[in-house]
Amino acid sequence: MSEKLKLNNQVCFPLYTLAKEVINLYRPILTELDLTYPQYLVMLVLWEEGAQKVSDIGCLLKLETGTLTPLLKRMEQKNMIKRRRDVEDERVVKISLTDNGIELKKKAECVPVQIIQSLNISPDKVQAFKEVAEEILNHINSSRTTA
Amino acid sequence: MSEKLKLNNQVCFPLYTLAKEVINLYRPILTELDLTYPQYLVMLVLWEEGAQKVSDIGCLLKLETGTLTPLLKRMEQKNMIKRRRDVEDERVVKISLTDNGIELKKKAECVPVQIIQSLNISPDKVQAFKEVAEEILNHINSSRTTA
DNA sequence: CTTAAATATATTGTGTGCGATATAATATTA
DNA sequence: TAATATTATATCGCACACAATATATTTAAG
Numbered sequence: 001m002s003e004k005l006k007l008n009n010q011v012c013f014p015l016y017t018l019a020k021e022v023i024n025l026y027r028p029i030l031t032e033l034d035l036t037y038p039q040y041l042v043m044l045v046l047w048e049e050g051a052q053k054v055s056d057i058g059c060l061l062k063l064e065t066g067t068l069t070p071l072l073k074r075m076e077q078k079n080m081i082k083r084r085r086d087v088e089d090e091r092v093v094k095i096s097l098t099d100n101g102i103e104l105k106k107k108a109e110c111v112p113v114q115i116i117q118s119l120n121i122s123p124d125k126v127q128a129f130k131e132v133a134e135e136i137l138n139h140i141n142s143s144r145t146t147a
Numbered sequence: 148m149s150e151k152l153k154l155n156n157q158v159c160f161p162l163y164t165l166a167k168e169v170i171n172l173y174r175p176i177l178t179e180l181d182l183t184y185p186q187y188l189v190m191l192v193l194w195e196e197g198a199q200k201v202s203d204i205g206c207l208l209k210l211e212t213g214t215l216t217p218l219l220k221r222m223e224q225k226n227m228i229k230r231r232r233d234v235e236d237e238r239v240v241k242i243s244l245t246d247n248g249i250e251l252k253k254k255a256e257c258v259p260v261q262i263i264q265s266l267n268i269s270p271d272k273v274q275a276f277k278e279v280a281e282e283i284l285n286h287i288n289s290s291r292t293t294a
Numbered sequence: 295c296t297t298a299a300a301t302a303t304a305t306t307g308t309g310t311g312c313g314a315t316a317t318a319a320t321a322t323t324a
Numbered sequence: 325t326a327a328t329a330t331t332a333t334a335t336c337g338c339a340c341a342c343a344a345t346a347t348a349t350t351t352a353a354g
Contacts (some may be wrong), residue, residue: 005252005258006195007195009278011273012169012173013170015186015277015280016169018211019167021209021284021287023163025343026159036309037268039197039309040313043156044157048152048153050173054332055331061167062164063310063311064313065332066311066313067312069334069335070309070335081167089320091331092319092332092333093333104179105152112152115159119283120287128163128275129283131159132268136165136276140172151321167312171311201303202301202302210340210342211343212302213344214342215303216305237349238350239350240304262296
């Protein structure tokens, strides 16, 4: 059989599996904060950058509006964020943290440490891995804009 | 602000994003074969290993039955696979290829080449990346069975 | 041989993820 | 300025992904 179609020779399969497994690693930890992984990413953005437009969050996290709108509504239901139309431009929806959302950051401080520990891999390799991932991402994104 | 919670310092975020982007790379190519990425993985297993139990496919692809059952039913609708209860053990459902499913392999031969090209990264780095991904996966899986 | 435990798959519910389309508001242009 | 194009979200439909639960079948214990 053609070697190229063998599962073990697929490059993207371990990537696909690892991404899922890592999210599964986050799941029990984030459940403590009543967050899912993509919701956690939204919180990271808001904690770091402050109030953001929906489109800004989408741009930073590479998520479409069809994903973000319902996700943000669920976070609003949980009283972590506020969704407000911009008075300057009524098309824009500004996402900001509630007091609860701000407060949640304290509980989140320990999340990255726990994850790094359970990944159980040398910091060097983690860093190298991250860099290759980002390099491939850049390739993909630049070839998209070029095309 | 605590450095550890900054988006750019997250190791798992580029992994999560890259996995999605790579599936988006596959999407137009696999659409030609009327397959999604997880469905393509199922086909890889069947082409390589022949007929398999649902649980075997789940084990190989790290997918739960709640994901696989409806996915396999969609593939059955498209007349790519057959689902048959095992006469020896009525609990088991055996998944096998239809003639169409076997035929589809020819059209799939070119998929890996196209993907590798669009990833646009040196084979060495791809290989190194794959190895680290598999290493982390092994860590996660072994620590799960140990715990 | 009958009941309890284990196994294999199916079902349900919730939450992404994305393409396609719709809607409303703003910007542009004739 | 009225018509048109663009922009920002929202909505809808489909397909995962997984936890929790249900169902059917087989195996094991007594």
